[in-house]
Amino acid sequence: MLAVYAARQDPDDPLAGLEVEPLPEPEVPAGWTTVTVRAASLNHHDLWSLRGVGLPAERLPMILGCDAAGLDEDGNEVVVHGVVASDAWRGDETLDPKRSLLSEKHPGTFAERVAIPRQNLVAKPPELSFEHAACLPTAWLTAYRMLFTRAEATPGSTVLVQGAGGGVATAAIVLGAAAGVRVWATSRSEEKRARALELGAEQAFEPGVRLPERVDAVIETVGQATWAHSLRALKPGGAIVVSGATSGDAPPAELTRTFFLQLRVLGSTMGTRDELARLVQLCAAGSVTPVIDRTMPLADARDGFAAMVAGDLFGKVVFTV
Numbered sequence: 001m002l003a004v005y006a007a008r009q010d011p012d013d014p015l016a017g018l019e020v021e022p023l024p025e026p027e028v029p030a031g032w033t034t035v036t037v038r039a040a041s042l043n044h045h046d047l048w049s050l051r052g053v054g055l056p057a058e059r060l061p062m063i064l065g066c067d068a069a070g071l072d073e074d075g076n077e078v079v080v081h082g083v084v085a086s087d088a089w090r091g092d093e094t095l096d097p098k099r100s101l102l103s104e105k106h107p108g109t110f111a112e113r114v115a116i117p118r119q120n121l122v123a124k125p126p127e128l129s130f131e132h133a134a135c136l137p138t139a140w141l142t143a144y145r146m147l148f149t150r151a152e153a154t155p156g157s158t159v160l161v162q163g164a165g166g167g168v169a170t171a172a173i174v175l176g177a178a179a180g181v182r183v184w185a186t187s188r189s190e191e192k193r194a195r196a197l198e199l200g201a202e203q204a205f206e207p208g209v210r211l212p213e214r215v216d217a218v219i220e221t222v223g224q225a226t227w228a229h230s231l232r233a234l235k236p237g238g239a240i241v242v243s244g245a246t247s248g249d250a251p252p253a254e255l256t257r258t259f260f261l262q263l264r265v266l267g268s269t270m271g272t273r274d275e276l277a278r279l280v281q282l283c284a285a286g287s288v289t290p291v292i293d294r295t296m297p298l299a300d301a302r303d304g305f306a307a308m309v310a311g312d313l314f315g316k317v318v319f320t321v
């Protein structure tokens with residue numbers, strides 16, 4: 001079957017180790033099943049794997065991809081929850097210390113077929129296209145949990161989203177606006193700031209500027225480049241929810257500001273299967289639609305990876321199979 005995989009890793013040139021070639025069908029452990037992939041979406045995680053972050057070299061070659069929508073073995077339309085918990089784990093899968101994401105221990109979704117634990121399948125409503133459904137299990141699920149579970153954003157509260165063009169960031173803007181949250185966004189690009197407003201952000205700013213007032217929460221995935229601004233933007237008692245560090249993970253800690261204003265620093269990773277099921281329902285109801293930058297056949301995946309390396313995206317890259 002055709003697969004997009006990491007054959008080698010290079011911290012400075014991630015595309016050097018990317019291959020698009022046939023690989024054998026996935027092995028299916030007991031209790032697992034296979035999904036015939038119809039669409040899968042690219043995440044920054046796939047670039048980290050190619051750079052050698054989070055994927056040990058001894059696991060290469062590894063099929064990349066954390067998200068997919070497709071058909072189960074009975075022909076039902078499904079969305080794949082990519083968080084694989086250990087067999088004995090019960091409850092919130094994201095808290096299992098032994099959990100992994102598809103493409104970390106088990107082959108990922110950038111292939112014609114993927115093996116997946118049966119309990120990781122969520123029914124795909126017919127209202128949702130395969131392309132839109134494939135955006136949900138990583139970036140959109142992460143944004144959903146950051147906003148609603150971790151930041152506990154409520155209608156009328158103000159949330160700042162850093163790095164508006166990213167997959168998680170566009171999701172946070174759309175989800176927040178749909179929930180009645182006043183969303184402010186930053187982006188380095190004037191064009192992306194304009195697009196953030198079109199998605200429902202109330203205001204958009206250049207990174208680092210003084211905001212009109214302090215916010216209740218910040219959705220942070222950029223990391224080092226925006227961290228100090230995020231902490232300065234918060235009201236006393238406000239929460240910074242962080243799930244990524246694209247620009248580096250050694251920002252100034254701002255300890256004095258953090259304790260003096262009693263700020264809350266909350267980590268967040270992916271989301272549970274139940275959160276994914278609720279997100280799928282929200283999208284099926286028509287109130288939110290995942291933001292797709294571009295769609296291309298899986299065979300052309302290299303072009304999508306290159307656009308992400310260049311930071312030349314607004315929303316998700318979707319591969320169709």
Ligand SMILES: NC(=O)c1ccc[n+]([C@@H]2O[C@H](COP(=O)([O-])OP(=O)(O)OC[C@H]3O[C@@H](n4cnc5c(N)ncnc54)[C@H](OP(=O)(O)O)[C@@H]3O)[C@@H](O)[C@H]2O)c1
Pocket residue numbers: 042043044045048138139142162163164165166167168169186187188189192207221222225226243244245246247268269270308311313315
């Ligand atoms: N923990 C989890 O479960 C989880 C889940 C999903 C993602 N993540 C992480 O979250 C991060 C974003 O993921 P993604 O898939 O949304 O990636 P993405 O689509 O590549 O988003 C990157 C965005 O970050 C901003 N950015 C990048 N470098 C920057 C810099 N030096 N200064 C300012 N802004 C910068 C850019 O926004 P502008 O161009 O608009 O300024 C860009 O659009 C990644 O690090 C990823 O690994 C974590």
